[in-house]
Amino acid sequence: MATAVSCAPDARPATIRFSTADHAPAERFAAWHEIYRKTLIGLDIEPLDEAFHADVTIRQLPGLGIMTGSRSAALYRRTQTDTNDIIVSFGLSGDFEAAQCGRTASMAAGDAVVVTSAERGHVAFPSNGRSLTLCMPERAVAGLGAALCRRIPADNAALKLLRGYLGALDHDDIVTAPELQTHAVTHVHDLVALALGANRDAAQAAEDRGARAARLHAIKADIGKNLAGSDLSVATVAARHRLPVRYVQRLFESEGMTFTDFVLERRLAHARRLLIDPRLARVKIGALAAESGFRDLSYFNRAFRRRYGATPSDMRPSAKR
Numbered sequence: 001m002a003t004a005v006s007c008a009p010d011a012r013p014a015t016i017r018f019s020t021a022d023h024a025p026a027e028r029f030a031a032w033h034e035i036y037r038k039t040l041i042g043l044d045i046e047p048l049d050e051a052f053h054a055d056v057t058i059r060q061l062p063g064l065g066i067m068t069g070s071r072s073a074a075l076y077r078r079t080q081t082d083t084n085d086i087i088v089s090f091g092l093s094g095d096f097e098a099a100q101c102g103r104t105a106s107m108a109a110g111d112a113v114v115v116t117s118a119e120r121g122h123v124a125f126p127s128n129g130r131s132l133t134l135c136m137p138e139r140a141v142a143g144l145g146a147a148l149c150r151r152i153p154a155d156n157a158a159l160k161l162l163r164g165y166l167g168a169l170d171h172d173d174i175v176t177a178p179e180l181q182t183h184a185v186t187h188v189h190d191l192v193a194l195a196l197g198a199n200r201d202a203a204q205a206a207e208d209r210g211a212r213a214a215r216l217h218a219i220k221a222d223i224g225k226n227l228a229g230s231d232l233s234v235a236t237v238a239a240r241h242r243l244p245v246r247y248v249q250r251l252f253e254s255e256g257m258t259f260t261d262f263v264l265e266r267r268l269a270h271a272r273r274l275l276i277d278p279r280l281a282r283v284k285i286g287a288l289a290a291e292s293g294f295r296d297l298s299y300f301n302r303a304f305r306r307r308y309g310a311t312p313s314d315m316r317p318s319a320k321r
Helices: 025-038 157-170 172-176 178-195 200-225 234-240 245-253 259-275 285-291 297-308 312-320
Strands: 014-019 044-047 054-061 064-071 074-078 085-091 096-100 103-107 112-116 121-125 129-137
Touching: 014 025, 025 044, 025 054, 054 178, 064 178, 085 096, 096 112, 103 112, 112 121, 129 157, 129 178, 157 178, 157 200, 178 200, 200 234, 200 245, 200 259, 234 245, 234 259, 245 259, 259 285, 259 297, 259 312, 285 297, 285 312, 297 312
Parallel strands: none
Antiparallel strands: 014 054, 044 074, 054 064, 064 129, 074 121, 085 112, 085 129, 096 103, 096 121
């Protein structure tokens, strides 16, 4: 069985993938119960469905644990209070409920709730679905008491940024690069604090760090999905994200580039990937350029040569071979 996973600040990075499908039917619940107690948030589990199953990925970073995946209906009950962590639970699909500190919160899909490991309570998922759970030291988020076991709606701006930013942590380069881990974990802490309604000073610090990083990540992902669009301007993207144009420009300037330079670099990189793809060896260069967002073929050729020191045609022989 996998070793314990911690969300302590000095925890070593680790990734565990668990599926009940890897165990005999009679052993599945016991295996899930054991790994759940050994990993992020040691709880007792009461299955609510005879066909019990779980398929999750657990990531550990210094000061942050993340569990995401699918699971069958179950009641997760805390009976021991020997740790002092906070747990953020997202219902990615289906309703769920939490009870702690004399409060009961009911959440719909997309909502979240925060509970503490220092108090007894439970989180119940009455139907099969997907969920996301974060674990972090309680001191990472100030002024937590009033926010415990209260519904955080799916349309909470910081919560939406947090869910998008967590997608970046799926990349192995972030999980394994020490210089990126500290920043990523701090940004997650910041976004949780903002989602919970941090006080003025804490909110400003979180806004300057985590929120800015999450917005930049979301905008870059937006650009990557819309490279072929004819109107990928800073004004269009800013409007989609409900941000001032100058704010978006400053996000990119903080990384030493302009919005326009970033879009051009992504489009050229995308075009290069298409040009060297053997499956596309017979597709005309103009079509590949258009698919990458270039409407002017002569401009594309000049920009491509400046970036890669070769013409788009030079890239094609390797694909044909």
